[in-house]
Amino acid sequence: MTTTEEENTLQPVIIAGLDNNDPSFAYSMEELANLVAANNMVVQETLTQKLDRPNAGTYFGKGKVEELAQLVAETDIKFVITNDELSPSQIRNIEAATKATVVDRTGLILDIFANRARSKEAKLQVAIARLKYQLPRLRTSMNVCLDQQTGATGSGFTSRGSGESKLEMDRRTIEKNIAHLKEELEAISKSESTRRVQRDKAGIPTVALVGYTNSGKSTTMNGLVRMFGEGEEKQVFEKNMLFATLDTSVRSLTLPDQKQFLLSDTVGFVSKLPHNLVSSFRQTLAEAAQADLLIQVVDYSDPNHKEMMATTEKTLHEIGVKGIPMVIGYNKADKMEDVVFPSREGDNLVYSARDEASLLALVDIIKEKIFTDYEIHDLLIPFNDGQVVTYLNENAHILSTDYTENGTLLNVELHTADAARFAKYFAD
Known part of the structure; x- marks a missing residue:
């Protein structure tokens, strides 16, 4: 199917x-078009207006409405997507004027998230956000409203009470549903929190990938998992699209020098991310909030x-991620002309996630940041304590090995906990 044929099958x-x-208005409109594409629609027309503030009743000014x-009538396009969140009355008034x-x-964005949610946790989070969005937008039908005002049999007040009761029933139903979904989500969150506590007790450092969607x-x-993970079955879903995945994935990586850390891939951000979504996904983003190091992945x-970096940092602030060291990874350098990669400046890296040398350079920065509690010592281990040598070969970075008449002499990089444990063997 050609691009033109594919576009013809999409909702205009x-x-x-x-x-x-x-100053970032043009960018936000471009992003809106990308969001439209992510929801299997295609932009046929674009309409903008310069206005100091939105019209309270119709968002746009009267002439622009x-x-x-007229544009809707001429094109017969049935959907209008606005670049901001509108009030219920603004939506009603524009719909009345445009049909x-x-x-x-x-x-x-809520529709996109609903379509992309795969895990039970993500589905619950999106469902809560959608219900919160719907709650202030509840309204009785037009017929009920007319009955309330013009009851032919003089029963206007009765109709009004009936209408209000229906509205209150709908509101209570949604509030109960939200409460029920929150209980389900809380149960899942407790399980995730328990796993995080267990990981913390194990003393394994954590690194979280954060950033704009599709960065x-x-x-x-996936590149790091292929090199240092547990196999292809641990790969996460990736695709060149906005919000390809909504779930936080955690993988254990073991480096050649036996150092181990946990790497998490979090849901991506976008400008004007709905507050209810940020709130609902707060638990999912807890991996970032509790990480030892953040890597902000940027589409260079x-x-x-x-602007994407500014949005990422603003969203991290909203969910309470503060005071965690951050490395900037300027990704997709392979798509740029005359850019040398991997290239490092301070703690920041220009790289390509599809380039092995780039990923190794990223790992070097990670190691410098999270493995600060290591010491290098010479250990002389008697031959009858061979189990210590076996342990160190499996769990530490052996720099050199020598055999003397008094035992095995190791030059080894040790975690401070192991350094204290084996201090009696120090030969330095």
Whole structure:
């Protein structure tokens, strides 16, 4: 199927947005178009307006609403996607004027998340966010509203009470559903928290990949898992699309020098990420909040990568991730001309997640940051304590081995806990 044929099978939409003198407005509209594509739709028309602030009733000014209505009539496009979250009355008024279905940016992102959720945890998180989004948007039908105002038999107050009761019933139903889903999510979260506590007790450091959606976090993780993980079955899903995966994946990596750490791949961010989603995914993002090191993966080939970095840092702040050391990984250097990679400047790395030398350079930075509690010692171990030599060969980095008449002489890099444990063998 050609690109044109594929586009013809997708739902055409109009995207529309207000420019409130925001320097990143053009970028946000471009991103909205990408979100539309991620939801199996295609942008056919774009409408924008410069306005200091949104119109309280119709988002756009009156003239622009009329222009939008005319555009809908001329193109017969049934969906309008706006670049901001709208109030229920704004959606109703635009729909009344245009006779089209209006979906705001928040609703669009929630739809994408609902379609991409795979694990039970992700599905619960999205369901909670969608219900919270729907709650203030509940309204009685137009017929009920008319009955309330013009009851022909003089029963207007009765109808009004009936309408309000229905609305209250719907609201209570949604609130109960939210409470029930939260209980289910809490049970899963407790299980995840228990696993994190167990990992913490094991003393294994953790590294979390964070960043914008589609920046290459999953590709980075898969590359490292292939080199230092437990096999292909531990690969995570990756695809060149926004929000390819919503689940946090954790993998154990063991380096050639026996050092071990846990690597997590978290859900990606996007600008204007709905507050309810951030709140619902807070537990999923706990891997980042409790990591020893963050690696912010950036799509260096994207001209808007600075805005993406700002969004990532803002979102991390919103979920309470503070004071954790961060390394910036400028990924996708292979897509750029005249860029040498891997190249390091301080703690930051220009790299390609598909390049082995790049991943090794990234590992070098990780090791410097998280394995600071290691010491190098000479140990002279008597031959009758051969089990100590076996343990160190399996769990430590042996730099050299020599055999003397008094025992095995090892020059070894030890974790401080092992250094204290085997201090009696120190020969240095």
